[in-house]
Amino acid sequence: MSSIFLSPSIQKINSQIAASAGVELFVLRLDLMHPQVNGNKWFKLKYNLLEAEEKNFSTILTFGGAYSNHIFATAAAGNIFGFRTIGVIRGEETLPLNPTLSFAVEQGMQLIYVNRQTYRQRHTTQLQEDLKQRFGEVFIIPEGGCNQNGIRGCTEIIPNLEVFDTICLACGTATTLAGIALSLDSKQRIIGFPVLKGGEFLQQEIEILTNNYLTSGLPVPVDFPAPWQLVYDYHFGGYAKFNQELIIFCQKFIQEYNIHLDYVYTGKMFYGVMNLLQQGVFQPGKLLLIHTGGLQGNLGIISRYKLPDF
Numbered sequence: 119m120s121s122i123f124l125s126p127s128i129q130k131i132n133s134q135i136a137a138s139a140g141v142e143l144f145v146l147r148l149d150l151m152h153p154q155v156n157g158n159k160w161f162k163l164k165y166n167l168l169e170a171e172e173k174n175f176s177t178i179l180t181f182g183g184a185y186s187n188h189i190f191a192t193a194a195a196g197n198i199f200g201f202r203t204i205g206v207i208r209g210e211e212t213l214p215l216n217p218t219l220s221f222a223v224e225q226g227m228q229l230i231y232v233n234r235q236t237y238r239q240r241h242t243t244q245l246q247e248d249l250k251q252r253f254g255e256v257f258i259i260p261e262g263g264c265n266q267n268g269i270r271g272c273t274e275i276i277p278n279l280e281v282f283d284t285i286c287l288a289c290g291t292a293t294t295l296a297g298i299a300l301s302l303d304s305k306q307r308i309i310g311f312p313v314l315k316g317g318e319f320l321q322q323e324i325e326i327l328t329n330n331y332l333t334s335g336l337p338v339p340v341d342f343p344a345p346w347q348l349v350y351d352y353h354f355g356g357y358a359k360f361n362q363e364l365i366i367f368c369q370k371f372i373q374e375y376n377i378h379l380d381y382v383y384t385g386k387m388f389y390g391v392m393n394l395l396q397q398g399v400f401q402p403g404k405l406l407l408i409h410t411g412g413l414q415g416n417l418g419i420i421s422r423y424k425l426p427d428f
C-alpha cells in the first residue's frame with residue numbers, strides 16, 4: 119500500500135536566525151510524499167485502510183469539516199486503493215462546493231451533511247449505528263484519523279532520526295504527536311504547537327492516547343513516550359483563524375526557502391519556531407520541523423478571503 123509514496127525527504131534550511139542561535143534547522147517534507155494523500159494524513163489512514171481491507175470492507179465512512187485535509191486525503195486514498203468513500207460533513211451544504219469538497223466528489227466520495235448538533239455525536243455508537251443502518255456495512259474512521267491505527271501509522275513518520283535533538287510539529291488532535299512520541303528516543307524532545315485556542319486540554323489527551331496505545335498490544339518502537347511539551351502562544355486566535363502577519367510570514371517563507379506553508383497548521387508552527395528562535399529559547403543543536411502538508415486547505419482560504427494566490 120505504501121509503494122505509491124515517495125519516502126519523506128529532509129531539507130536543510132539556511133536561516134540566519136537559527137544560525138545565530140547555534141541551531142541547525144531541517145524540515146521533514148511529508149508534504150511532498152504524494153500530490154493528494156499527503157502529509158500526516160496518509161500515516162493516519164494507512165493502518166485504518168489495511169484493517170478495512172483485511173476485514174473485507176468495501177466502503178469507508180469518515181467525518182470532517184468542509185475544508186478538512188482528512189476528508190481530502192481519505193477521498194483520494196479511497197479512489198487509489200479501490201474503496202467507496204462516504205464523507206459526513208459538519209454543517210449545511212454550500213454550493214458551489216468549495217475546492218476541498220469538489221475534489222472529494224471528483225474522487226468519488228459521497229457527501230452527506232449533518233448539523234452541528236448531530237456532528238457532535240460522531241463518536242457515539244448511536245450515530246454510528248444509524249449511519250450503518252443507512253449505508254450498510256461501512257468501516258468507520260474517526261475524524262482526522264484519530265484512533266490507535268492512526269497513532270500506529272504516525273510511529274512510522276520518523277525512522278532513524280536519532281540525529282535530531284528536537285522535533286517540532288503543529289497539533290490538531292495530537293494523534294501525530296502521540297505517534298511520534300512513541301517512536302523517539304527519550305533523549306529527544308518534541309514540541310507541539312496546538313492550532314486551536316484553548317489547546318491546553320491536549321496535555322491530558324496526549325497522555326491518554328499514549329497510555330492507551332502502550333497497553334493496546336499494537337507494535338510500539340519504545341517503552342515510554344519521548345518527552346514532549348506544548349506551546350500555546352501561536353494559535354492566532356483559533357482553528358483556521360489567521361491575520362496579516364501570518365500571511366506575510368508564509369509569503370516570505372516561500373520567497374526565502376521555496377517551501378509553501380498552510381495557514382491552518384504548518385504556517386503557525388513555523389512562525390512559532392522562528393519567533394522562539396529569535397527569543398533565544400532553543401538550545402544549540404539540531405531541530406527538525408515536520409511539514410505535515412495541508413496545502414490544499416489554502417485554496418479554500420484564498421477564495422473565501424480573496425487573498426492573493428502565490
Ligand SMILES: *Cc1c(COP(=O)(O)O)cnc(C)c1O
Nearest residue numbers: 290291292293294383410411412
Ligand atoms: C491534520 C493536520 C495536523 C494535525 O494532526 P493531528 O494528528 O490531528 O494533531 C497538522 N498539520 C496538518 C497539515 C494537518 O492536516
